Structure formats: structure tokens, C-alpha cells
Amino acid sequence: MATRAASGKRKAGLPAEDRCREIVAKMMLIRRFEERAGEMYAKAKIGGFLHLCIGEEAAIVGATDALRDSDYLMSTYREHGQAIARGTSPNAVMAELFGKRDGCSGGRGGSMHLFDYERRFLGGYGIVGGNLPLAAGVALASDYRGEDDVMLCMFGDGATNQGTFGETMNLAALWSLPVVFMVINNQFGMGTALERHSAVTDLSKKAEGFGVPGRQCDGMDVLDTHRVVADAVRCAREERKPQLVEAVTYRFRGHSMADPEEYRTKEEVEEWRKRDPIATFGKQLVDAGVLDDEGLEKLDQEAVETVDEAVKFADKSPFPDLASLYDHVYSYGEQVKGWYTVDERSPGTHPGERERDAPQIAHDLAEAGAAYAGEQPSRGAADKEQEEESG
Amino acid sequence: MPEMRYREALNEALREEMEADESVFLMGEDIGVFQGAFKVTKGLLEEFGERRVRDTPISENTIVGMGVGSAMVGLRPVVELMTVNFSLLAMDQIVNHAAAVRYMFGGQVSCPLVIRMPGGAGHQLGPTHSHSFEAWYLHVPGLLVAVPSTPADAKGLLKAAIRDDNPVIFIEHETLYGQKGEVPENGGPARFGEAAIRREGDDVTIVGISRMAVTAAKAAETLSSEHEIEAELIDPRTLRPLDMDTIVESVKKTNRAVIAEEGWPHGGVGANLAALIQEQAFDYLDSPVLRVTGADVPMPYSKPLEQAAFPHEEHVVQAALATFRDV
Numbered sequence: 001m002a003t004r005a006a007s008g009k010r011k012a013g014l015p016a017e018d019r020c021r022e023i024v025a026k027m028m029l030i031r032r033f034e035e036r037a038g039e040m041y042a043k044a045k046i047g048g049f050l051h052l053c054i055g056e057e058a059a060i061v062g063a064t065d066a067l068r069d070s071d072y073l074m075s076t077y078r079e080h081g082q083a084i085a086r087g088t089s090p091n092a093v094m095a096e097l098f099g100k101r102d103g104c105s106g107g108r109g110g111s112m113h114l115f116d117y118e119r120r121f122l123g124g125y126g127i128v129g130g131n132l133p134l135a136a137g138v139a140l141a142s143d144y145r146g147e148d149d150v151m152l153c154m155f156g157d158g159a160t161n162q163g164t165f166g167e168t169m170n171l172a173a174l175w176s177l178p179v180v181f182m183v184i185n186n187q188f189g190m191g192t193a194l195e196r197h198s199a200v201t202d203l204s205k206k207a208e209g210f211g212v213p214g215r216q217c218d219g220m221d222v223l224d225t226h227r228v229v230a231d232a233v234r235c236a237r238e239e240r241k242p243q244l245v246e247a248v249t250y251r252f253r254g255h256s257m258a259d260p261e262e263y264r265t266k267e268e269v270e271e272w273r274k275r276d277p278i279a280t281f282g283k284q285l286v287d288a289g290v291l292d293d294e295g296l297e298k299l300d301q302e303a304v305e306t307v308d309e310a311v312k313f314a315d316k317s318p319f320p321d322l323a324s325l326y327d328h329v330y331s332y333g334e335q336v337k338g339w340y341t342v343d344e345r346s347p348g349t350h351p352g353e354r355e356r357d358a359p360q361i362a363h364d365l366a367e368a369g370a371a372y373a374g375e376q377p378s379r380g381a382a383d384k385e386q387e388e389e390s391g
Numbered sequence: 392m393p394e395m396r397y398r399e400a401l402n403e404a405l406r407e408e409m410e411a412d413e414s415v416f417l418m419g420e421d422i423g424v425f426q427g428a429f430k431v432t433k434g435l436l437e438e439f440g441e442r443r444v445r446d447t448p449i450s451e452n453t454i455v456g457m458g459v460g461s462a463m464v465g466l467r468p469v470v471e472l473m474t475v476n477f478s479l480l481a482m483d484q485i486v487n488h489a490a491a492v493r494y495m496f497g498g499q500v501s502c503p504l505v506i507r508m509p510g511g512a513g514h515q516l517g518p519t520h521s522h523s524f525e526a527w528y529l530h531v532p533g534l535l536v537a538v539p540s541t542p543a544d545a546k547g548l549l550k551a552a553i554r555d556d557n558p559v560i561f562i563e564h565e566t567l568y569g570q571k572g573e574v575p576e577n578g579g580p581a582r583f584g585e586a587a588i589r590r591e592g593d594d595v596t597i598v599g600i601s602r603m604a605v606t607a608a609k610a611a612e613t614l615s616s617e618h619e620i621e622a623e624l625i626d627p628r629t630l631r632p633l634d635m636d637t638i639v640e641s642v643k644k645t646n647r648a649v650i651a652e653e654g655w656p657h658g659g660v661g662a663n664l665a666a667l668i669q670e671q672a673f674d675y676l677d678s679p680v681l682r683v684t685g686a687d688v689p690m691p692y693s694k695p696l697e698q699a700a701f702p703h704e705e706h707v708v709q710a711a712l713a714t715f716r717d718v
Contacts, residue, residue, distance in 0.1 A: 106497025115496035127487050133453040137460020167453035328498035331556035335583040
């Protein structure tokens with residue numbers, strides 16, 4: 001989270017020294033976190049898909065640092081970095097990747113669906129382009145209530161081909177919503193290169209016809225990203241004009257861990273790696289005398305330690321209690337007293353019942369193999385073993 | 392009790408809830424200046440202004456998605472889609488987000504969103520404007536589904552839907568908008584998950600979904616006057632939650648069940664309900680549970696074909712009689 005009170009001397013062209021250190025440390029933390037997540041995936045501690053943002057750290061940190069605490073952020077399924085940049089504890093992020101109870105989505109979302117309401121990080125989303133309408137809705141709520149909080153909505157270059165892109169741009173412009181759309185152009189929609197998936201490759205132009213002006217920033221340069229996004233956020237907040245920012249960047253790793261990367265050459269990746277956003281900014285700081293190599297090394301070491309801690313935490317955190325399987329499907333209240341109110345398969349339950357008291361017939365059905373019928377003793381036992389193991 | 396039309400009852404519910412709660416607002420295609428394709432939102436733009444009654448472009452997926460986003464941060468949007476068929480363009484936002492955000496984010500947000508849409512055949516609107524997709528939404532955990540068949544329920548259930556913290560799919564029947572019925576004055580919200588027993592009887596249970604509750608009521612009179620069969624008619628009013636207790640109690644008494652719906656037969660509301668009835672009341676059944684459904688075709692335009700593609704009174708009567716045949 002941006003700390004506006006940061007103090008210290010200021011070198012030409014750079015933010016205050018404390019801020020510089022914060023920025024580079026945050027990028028390092030994201031990098032180390034992602035590297036370790038990759039390792040944990042290889043060890044099968046993490047399941048499903050895992051999308052790493054290595055290479056995109058400047059775009060993430062530069063942009064999120066342009067937000068106030070009360071502003072909102074939404075992202076895609078490649079969003080560990082966004083959550084961490086927003087201030088979500090790496091412990092909670094790693095625990096979510098591990099599918100553990102202390103994960104920032106309680107183990108229900110996984111890598112693609114991180115969420116931290118308190119820090120106004122309103123989610124990673126697994127549907128390409130699916131988060132754009134939601135973001136406009138949050139901006140609408142901000143506007144509706146006369147608040148001046150801005151929504152920063154990030155998505156990939158692939159999302160600009162979805163119908164929701166055009167629909168949302170039109171509505172955001174039509175209703176003057178305080179939202180900044182940020183396309184993290186990492187050159188590929190999964191394995192399809194930009195020029196093979198988009199007729200218009202200058203993505204900053206792609207919303208102009210809908211009334212949303214665009215601009216580009218160098219997504220490998222944290223300061224350039226910050227400058228451009230900060231001004232876009234200002235326009236959205238003060239002038240109520242939605243903006244599009246294209247951050248031109250590159251992901252150094254595959255789309256997900258299950259990506260043989262046959263769609264690009266090693267040479268191309270090497271070319272981009274020369275512009276590594278962390279190394280570049282680190283060098284800038286050393287050249288300006290803000291930090292020396294040792295100072296950088298120390299920050300990096302701290303990042304490694306934080307990630308070590310996150311892995312320990314995630315390992316230690318228990319898996320969610322199996323009895324919690326149905327928690328949070330519904331909000332409970334007048335209509336829905338408990339999940340059983342809405343699941344009619346188990347006989348004998350009543351709308352308005354306080355506690356679910358599965359009758360004998362539910363147990364009989366369970367014994368007979370019905371997958372749904374009430375609490376199953378075998379599941380309870382497995383859960384207990386699990387807790388003992390991790391305890 | 393004053394009489395009013397189904398559309399007027401819905402209008403009154405919207406007005407009352409908007410008056411009561413500043414966070415309630417409306418979004419939809421042609422709901423403002425045009426006052427709604429079926430005039431449900433008549434007068435509301437004038438009364439509440441453009442901030443709270445918002446005409447949208449024709450972008451169903453995004454309208455619903457914006458509803459979800461605004462609901463996640465505390466507003467209570469009521470989104471109108473022009474027909475249930477158009478809701479298919481928003482299926483992504485409805486299933487992947489409206490129904491899922493609370494669960495997939497570990498309970499950190501709720502989604503107090505109502506999506507209203509008319510469904511059903513009868514106005515010759517053809518194969519893209521008049522289907523019955525109750526079953527599609529019934530399928531999705533996280534959603535509540537209401538299918539009111541009377542003006543009183545239209546009002547009471549819509550008020551309840553707006554006050555509820557869950558996403559509600561609110562399916563109105565296109566041919567019922569002009570129907571009149573008594574609506575309690577100053578009536579509060581109705582309860583989801585409480586079926587209405589429209590007619591008591593000991594011989595056969597008929598469950599009528601949405602307009603089929605009206606059709607089945609006529610069928611029940613015919614069964615009584617011409618066949619000396621007293622049907623018990625149940626209108627579940629909401630499909631999620633579903634009042635199985637009332638249905639099972641009735642079947643235990645009558646030992647026979649017929650389910651009437653307008654949707655397609657395969658994977659339909661009736662298919663699901665028949666499975667539930669046999670699971671929970673098998674020993675009480677004297678006959679297979681029978682379904683009366685729409686024809687297994689896209690809804691045709693031509694009047695005689697359309698009429699042949701959704702159930703009528705005689706179909707319900709025949710099905711009820713069939714439960715008395717020797718098995």
C-alpha cells in the first residue's frame with residue numbers, strides 16, 4: 001500500500017528515498033513469492049492452475065502504488081502480485097494457494113480467486129474479461145454514493161477481444177464512472193501472440209471508439225507506470241472520465257505451469273529479460289546512490305525470508321473443515337436460514353429450521369451411497385486425520 | 392383487499408422498496424423513458440430520477456455484471472432483462488459471478504442482486520423470446536429462484552427478493568402481466584420457500600409452476616366437476632428454496648402426483664421434482680409421478696404451433712387421470 005508519509009531525500013527523477021526502497025522491496029517480494037509458488041507447485045503443494053506474474057512486477061507495483069487505501073482494485077487470475085502489492089499478507093496468499101483455511105479466500109478460490117475486502121482488493125477472476133463489468137459496477141456504487149473512490153481494473157491483452165470489453169467501456173463512458181481500465185499487455189493471450197489475436201495491436205487505442213481515451217506506459221518501468229496510472233486515476237477521480245492504460249510488459253514464465261512455451265523463442269524471452277523490471281529499477285537506485293548493491297541484497301534477503309515464513313504458515317494452516325463445505329453458498333437471513341433450506345434433497349428439513357438435524361433417513365441414504373445425504377461419518381474421520389497430520 | 396394487475400403489483404413492490412431503501416436502484420433496457428417493455432417500471436423514472444432508474448444499452452452480460460459489482464460493495468440493484476432468453480447473454484455473470492462470489496471469496500462479500508425477467512410462451516414471440524428457463528437457474532447453487540403466479544405473490548416475493556442478501560432470479564410470466572388479483576394493502580414481503588396450497592383435495596397432488604399454477608387450477612375444477620376427482624393444487628412460488636415439505640405431505644395424502652411446467656422435459660423442473668418425490672415419498676405413491684411439460688422444441692411462432700408447444704388445461708387433466716390407471 002502506498003505510504004504517502006514516506007520521508008527522505010529525493011534524487012532527481014526518483015521518488016523520495018524511502019519510497020524507492022519500498023517500491024523495489026515490494027517488487028522483490030512479488031518475484032520471490034512467485035518463484036517459490038512455482039516450486040511449491042512442482043512439489044504438488046499447490047493444485048490446479050498456477051499463473052505467475054514474473055516479469056510484470058513493475059506494471060503491478062507502479063499501478064497499485066497510484067491508489068489511495070480507499071480505492072478499489074480488481075485483477076485477473078494472474079493476481080498474486082496484485083494482492084501482495086495491495087497489502088494482503090503473503091501468508092494468506094500462500095495459504096490460499098495451498099487450499100488452506102487461513103487462505104485469503106478461505107481455501108475456496110485458490111490461486112485464481114484471491115480476495116481481500118479489507119484492503120479493497122476485490123478479487124482475482126478466472127473468466128477472461130469477466131471482471132470488467134464487475135469493476136464498472138463497483139465504480140457505479142462509488143459514484144452512486146457520492147464517494148470519490150476509484151476502481152482500478154486490470155486485465156490482460158486477451159480480454160480486449162471479449163464482448164465485455166466493448167460493453168463495459170461504453171457504459172463506463174456513458175455514465176461517467178470513476179474507473180481506470182488497465183490492460184497488462186504481456187504480449188500473449190495464453191499461447192496466442194498479440195498480433196495473432198488482435199487486429200489492433202496498439203491496445204491503448206482499442207477503447208477510443210467507445211469514448212474511453214487510452215494511453216500507454218512502459219510496463220517494465222515502475223516509475224513510468226506509476227506516473228501514467230496516477231494521472232489516469234486523477235482523471236477518473238476528479239473529471240469522472242474513465243481511462244484506459246496499456247502497460248506494455250512481458251511475462252517471463254509460461255502462461256501457467258502447464259505451458260511448454262512452444263509459441264515463442266528462448267531468444268525472445270532473453271531479449272525481454274534484459275529489461276527485467278527489478279534489475280532495471282535496482283540499477284537506477286544504485287546509480288543514484290539511493291542504495292548500494294549490499295542494500296539491494298539485504299532487501300532481497302528480507303523478501304526471501306518473508307516468503308519462507310509464508311510457506312511455513314501455509315504448511316501449518318489446516319485444510320478447511322469438511323463440515324464447512326456448504327458455508328458461504330448463501331447469505332443467511334430471513335429467507336435462507338441455512339444451506340439446508342435451499343438443498344431439498346435431504347428429507348425432513350424445513351424452511352426456518354435453526355439447526356440442521358439430519359433425520360435417520362438421510363443417514364440411511366448416506367449409508368446406501370447417496371453422495372449428498374447429510375453428514376457422512378467417513379468424511380468426518382478423514383477430516384480429523386487431516387487435522388492431526390497438520391497439527 | 393384491492394385488486395390490481397400483476398404488473399401493477401410488481402411496480403408497487405419496486406416503488407415501495409425504493410422509497411424504503413436508498414441503496415435500491417433499477418437498471419435495464421428501456422425501463423426508464425420507455426417505462427419497461429411490459430410497463431412494469433411505469434412512472435418510476437419520473438418519481439425517482441435517472442440516478443435510481445437507469446436506462447442501459449443492450450449489453451446484458453455487462454448490465455448483470457455491473458449489478459453484481461455494485462451489490463458486492465453494498466448496493467441493492469434490481470436488474471430487468473427484457474426476456475428470459477436474453478438472460479442467456481448474461482449467463483456468465485449470473486453463474487460465474489453472481490452465484491459464486493460469496494462462496495469463492497470465502498464469505499467476504501454478499502450479492503444482494505435481483506434479476507427480473509419475463510418468460511413463457513403465448514404471445515407468438517417465437518424461438519428467441521418466449522422460453523421457460525426456470526430449470527437452468529434452479530440448477531445453480533448460490534441463486535434463489537422465484538416464479539410468482541399471482542399479483543399478490545408478484546408483489547410479496549419481489550419485496551422479499553429485494554431485501555434478501557442473495558442473488559435472486561425473478562421470473563415473471565409474460566402472459567400474466569395483465570392478470571388481476573387481490574393484493575393485501577400494505578402487504579409485507581412474502582416468504583421464499585413457502586408453497587401455497589391453492590386448492591385442497593385428497594385424490595391427486597398437482598404442482599403447477601409459474602403460469603401452470605393458473606392452468607392447473609382450471610384443470611382441477613374440471614377434474615372435480617367432470618371426473619369426481621379432487622385435486623390438491625400446490626404452487627411452490629419459489630423453486631430455490633423449494634417447499635418440499637408441503638409437497639411431500641400432500642403426496643402422502645393423495646398418493647399421486649402430477650407436475651405441470653412450461654419448460655422442456657429433459658432436465659426440467661418436473662424431472663427434478665419427480666426425483667425428489669420418489670426419494671422422499673416412494674412408499675406412498677400409487678402411481679408413477681407424471682410430468683406435463685412444454686414440447687421438446689424451440690418455441691415456434693405460428694399461433695397453432697405455439698399453442699401446441701406449451702401445456703393447457705386438458706393436458707393436466709389427462710395426466711391426472713392417468714395416475715388413476717391401473718399400473
